Amino acid sequence: MAAVRLTGAMAWRATRAETSRILSAVAADIGRRREQRGIRRRGPVHARGVRSDLHRLARAARALGLSSLSSIVLRMAERLEPCLRAGELGRRDAEVLRRLAEHCRRYLEDPTDVKAAAAMVDELAADPLPAAGRWERSHLLQGAIEEGAEAAGLASGGANGAGYDRLTGLLDRNSLHAALREILRAAAPARAPVGVMSIGILGVEDIADSLGPGAATAVATRVAAELIRSVPGGAAIGRVGPDHFVVACSGLTTLELTEEASRLAALICRSYRISSHPVSVTARIGMAMAGQHGRSVAQLLGNADAALHDARARKLYTTQFFSPHMRHAALRRVSLEAQLRTAIERGSFELHYQPKLSLRTGRLCGLEALVRWPAGAQRHIPPAEFIPIAEQSELIVPLGDWVIDAACRQMSRWRHAGAPGVPLAINLSAAQLCSQHTQERINRALQAHGLSPHMLELEITESALMRDAGAALRCLNELGRLGVRLAIDDFGTGYSNLSRLIRLPLAAIKIDRSLIAAIATHARDAAIMRAIIDLARTLGARVVAEGVESTQQRDLLAAAGCDEYQGFLIAQPMDATQLEAWLVRHTLETRLA
Ligand code: C2E
Ligand code: MG
Ligand code: MG
Numbered sequence: 001m002a003a004v005r006l007t008g009a010m011a012w013r014a015t016r017a018e019t020s021r022i023l024s025a026v027a028a029d030i031g032r033r034r035e036q037r038g039i040r041r042r043g044p045v046h047a048r049g050v051r052s053d054l055h056r057l058a059r060a061a062r063a064l065g066l067s068s069l070s071s072i073v074l075r076m077a078e079r080l081e082p083c084l085r086a087g088e089l090g091r092r093d094a095e096v097l098r099r100l101a102e103h104c105r106r107y108l109e110d111p112t113d114v115k116a117a118a119a120m121v122d123e124l125a126a127d128p129l130p131a132a133g134r135w136e137r138s139h140l141l142q143g144a145i146e147e148g149a150e151a152a153g154l155a156s157g158g159a160n161g162a163g164y165d166r167l168t169g170l171l172d173r174n175s176l177h178a179a180l181r182e183i184l185r186a187a188a189p190a191r192a193p194v195g196v197m198s199i200g201i202l203g204v205e206d207i208a209d210s211l212g213p214g215a216a217t218a219v220a221t222r223v224a225a226e227l228i229r230s231v232p233g234g235a236a237i238g239r240v241g242p243d244h245f246v247v248a249c250s251g252l253t254t255l256e257l258t259e260e261a262s263r264l265a266a267l268i269c270r271s272y273r274i275s276s277h278p279v280s281v282t283a284r285i286g287m288a289m290a291g292q293h294g295r296s297v298a299q300l301l302g303n304a305d306a307a308l309h310d311a312r313a314r315k316l317y318t319t320q321f322f323s324p325h326m327r328h329a330a331l332r333r334v335s336l337e338a339q340l341r342t343a344i345e346r347g348s349f350e351l352h353y354q355p356k357l358s359l360r361t362g363r364l365c366g367l368e369a370l371v372r373w374p375a376g377a378q379r380h381i382p383p384a385e386f387i388p389i390a391e392q393s394e395l396i397v398p399l400g401d402w403v404i405d406a407a408c409r410q411m412s413r414w415r416h417a418g419a420p421g422v423p424l425a426i427n428l429s430a431a432q433l434c435s436q437h438t439q440e441r442i443n444r445a446l447q448a449h450g451l452s453p454h455m456l457e458l459e460i461t462e463s464a465l466m467r468d469a470g471a472a473l474r475c476l477n478e479l480g481r482l483g484v485r486l487a488i489d490d491f492g493t494g495y496s497n498l499s500r501l502i503r504l505p506l507a508a509i510k511i512d513r514s515l516i517a518a519i520a521t522h523a524r525d526a527a528i529m530r531a532i533i534d535l536a537r538t539l540g541a542r543v544v545a546e547g548v549e550s551t552q553q554r555d556l557l558a559a560a561g562c563d564e565y566q567g568f569l570i571a572q573p574m575d576a577t578q579l580e581a582w583l584v585r586h587t588l589e590t591r592l593a
Pocket of ligand 2: 368459489
């Protein structure tokens with residue numbers, strides 16, 4: 001079987017002859033493997049091969065304008081997805097796939113045959129999927145397609161699969177560049193408009209966290225299928241990240257591209273059934289038009305990505321065109337990252353400290369360390385701006401190390417100076433939480449400064465904890481074994497899974513300041529605050545209210561049985577010297593009271 005490579009100027013578009021070769025190779029090999037009758041165990045990699053071949057078939061059919069055929073192949077791919085994910089195909093599935101491949105091949109000669117193929121897939125689709133283990137598992141087809149594909153040079157990996165995304169069979173980043181270059185070249189003589197859509201799928205990470213990486217992969221496959229099915233013929237479709245797709249097309253005006261993007265977003269934003277779980281995703285689409293938003297391939301793709309980034313961050317619009325301020329924002333992110341790197345190398349950060357008081361006694365019961373980046377002549381850059389950049393670039397690990405060391409050093413100084421021995425809390429990001437390195441760093445810093453682990457509290461946001469609650473539980477248990485105390489930060493803003501929450505060894509729950517803000521004015525917020533206090537009681541954890549700014553809020557919290565509070569009502573975060581002066585004043589005031 002000849003190697004099938006989609007080469008040359010029309011790299012993203014299979015020709016009729018190539019489609020025919022793909023179909024023949026698949027069908028012939030299935031036939032050959034059936035003859036051998038052997039039942040072989042195949043790994044999940046083979047399922048990827050089947051999936052990728054089906055998607056490539058669909059793409060080839062669509063590129064030839066055979067959209068109904070493309071839909072049928074995709075329906076088949078969708079139907080087989082649970083079996084492919086389980087790494088198993090029933091004998092009947094194998095048979096139907098073989099017949100489908102034959103129908104596809106014949107369809108190229110006789111278009112009426114597609115009706116028979118459609119009827120067959122529909123009939124099959126009406127059947128409930130076999131429960132795993134119910135049918136005899138042959139693994140025949142997986143082996144057949146994978147080996148046939150390898151023999152035919154269709155394998156999704158390796159040299160012959162180069163240029164394609166292994167999972168979906170869509171273009172990879174390099175081929176996408178080539179395809180867009182070709183679209184621009186072809187559109188130039190007639191001055192046809194060329195547009196790029198950068199499509200981000202939101203919610204895939206959460207699906208991976210809750211149902212496992214396989215489920216996220218399955219969703220990406222479904223989205224790819226939706227795009228292949230829906231995108232106008234002649235467009236290039238690529239997958240450039242786990243939840244990031246790009247469509248480039250010509251012939252659509254700015255308005256038409258916007259309409260097309262909204263239509264695609266609506267098609268993608270739906271509920272998918274993955275391993276009998278309904279899951280849903282949403283999409284954001286950044287757009288760029290050649291000419292207006294860039295001339296080169298790199299500019300167009302970069303600007304569509306910048307528009308996507310903006311749409312994701314602002315969460316206002318589903319689709320959004322590039323505008324130059326987005327490039328500025330992207331440049332600022334890049335520049336901040338570079339500055340952050342230098343600042344980390346030089347250790348040019350400071351820790352500020354904010355006190356927490358007991359609502360019962362009014363006494364100091366803890367401190368929170370908050371990192372500050374005094375960036376020279378520039379304006380003050382708040383943690384809300386640089387922590388996410390540090391998290392995205394993994395600079396959070398060295399920055400976090402600096403915070404751990406600086407906090408322990410300061411605690412030790414205060415201890416030697418005879419300051420009140422209250423626990424000091426530091427904030428940990430999700431990436432730090434589960435790193436063995438962080439655990440060792442904490443242990444070493446505590447030992448180096450002769451501190452008891454009980455003096456250190458780690459604040460981890462609710463969303464970081466719930467992102468991978470299983471792993472978080474393991475890491476928190478390890479950290480807990482060190483003896484450090486654990487607090488859940490910004491509680492009430494994420495989506496906590498209560499059954500997981502009760503298994504976490506939590507010392508404290510910090511109610512997010514957005515919930516505290518309205519407790520004095522909105523009965524519903526006050527009720528939520530009371531419910532969180534009850535929940536914390538049940539879990540045996542202390543409750544700390546964040547962002548308390550008024551005496552009214554403080555009194556309501558005290559009446560509801562909240563343990564501690566923190567906020568501008570007490571003091572803004574201060575550097576070590578200011579805090580020492582504040583401590584003296586506070587100690588005097590409480591003695592006098
Ligand atoms: P957080 O841990 O929830 O810290 C509380 C934030 O609320 C601080 O903002 C604090 O200055 C602010 N705040 C305290 N009381 C009040 C109040 O009464 N009203 C208002 N409006 N704000 C109040 P900051 O220092 O800008 O830090 C923001 C976030 O950045 C922190 O939220 C934390 O998630 C993160 N962060 C800060 N330092 C670190 C760090 O060292 N490591 C990591 N991973 N994250 C950090
Ligand atoms: Mg905090
Ligand atoms: Mg907080």
